[in-house]
Amino acid sequence: MPLGACGPPRLSHISGSRANDILALPPRGWFTPLMSMNIQPLTGTLGAEIHGVDLTNELSNSDFAAVHQAFLDFKVIVLRGQHGMTPDQHKAFARRFGTLNIHPYVKGMDGHPELLEIIKEKDEKTNFGGGWHSDMSFLEEPALGSILHALEVPPYGGDTLFADQQAAYDRVSPGLQKTLAGMTAVHSASKEYGADGYSAAVRQSMDATAAPDAPEYEHPVVRTHPETGRKGLYVNPAFTLRFAGWSRKESRPLLDYLFNLSREERHTCRVRWQAGDVTMWDNRCVWHYALNDYHGHRRHMRRATVDGDRPH
Numbered sequence: 001m002p003l004g005a006c007g008p009p010r011l012s013h014i015s016g017s018r019a020n021d022i023l024a025l026p027p028r029g030w031f032t033p034l035m036s037m038n039i040q041p042l043t044g045t046l047g048a049e050i051h052g053v054d055l056t057n058e059l060s061n062s063d064f065a066a067v068h069q070a071f072l073d074f075k076v077i078v079l080r081g082q083h084g085m086t087p088d089q090h091k092a093f094a095r096r097f098g099t100l101n102i103h104p105y106v107k108g109m110d111g112h113p114e115l116l117e118i119i120k121e122k123d124e125k126t127n128f129g130g131g132w133h134s135d136m137s138f139l140e141e142p143a144l145g146s147i148l149h150a151l152e153v154p155p156y157g158g159d160t161l162f163a164d165q166q167a168a169y170d171r172v173s174p175g176l177q178k179t180l181a182g183m184t185a186v187h188s189a190s191k192e193y194g195a196d197g198y199s200a201a202v203r204q205s206m207d208a209t210a211a212p213d214a215p216e217y218e219h220p221v222v223r224t225h226p227e228t229g230r231k232g233l234y235v236n237p238a239f240t241l242r243f244a245g246w247s248r249k250e251s252r253p254l255l256d257y258l259f260n261l262s263r264e265e266r267h268t269c270r271v272r273w274q275a276g277d278v279t280m281w282d283n284r285c286v287w288h289y290a291l292n293d294y295h296g297h298r299r300h301m302r303r304a305t306v307d308g309d310r311p312h
């Protein structure tokens, strides 16, 4: 029987405020998959740990379908203990979801340009991804998802936070939803990777180029998820500069209002890493934030980024 055809309704089929209701979540352990996969939700809104998946072996089509469905339902999936997953195995898993992105401003791993080595050395103070964002929203076709493998983690801290942008959208009043429906916003890497940008200037352990002429792209403020059809906010503090046709000053109050809504604690989850863990998140509907609270310790992660489509 195809996975997902049994058990309670999938979250992607639950719309509106019901999706925020903890009672709408499938009971723990309901999923009975082909390779003894077990799914444990992390919170009442988003995130799940999937146990019983080994990414050092190629997944069968039906097992991949189960992982893919969990990814759509929970938006953040954590696959613990993927020790020894090689760069090739990492890329092979990522390619099941789509083609891989080569970051325009950060040099990839030697021999594997599609993989980013996200490293903060003991003596560094700045980390990569240390602010709320959605990966690559500054591209014309932003990332579908990112797959992060923890190679070395600090003894404490260094967690990653996630925030559900569909749950945030559900909290917007019908009146404001109507206004936002007709709006687009301008995204660019210029703030982060521009000549004075935080990412380009400060970190030493990762090879980032400044991008003074980073292009600007317009994306809808409310994005319809191409696979589930759910609507979510699609603006973020790192890469959204202003609403199209509005000045930065005019945009600021409404952007700040939406950003505050987007990071409300009630629809966040937190991944506490152990070496070997793999987490994948859906950039089309989730923000993330890499906490920088482990000075004096090394953290080494490796990321594959899956290309997405043009937001609509």
Ligand code: SIN
Pocket: 118, 128, 129, 130, 135, 146, 148, 159, 160, 288, 289, 290, 291, 301, 303
């Ligand atoms: C990122 O992809 O933004 C980094 C996430 C992390 O290192 O936790």
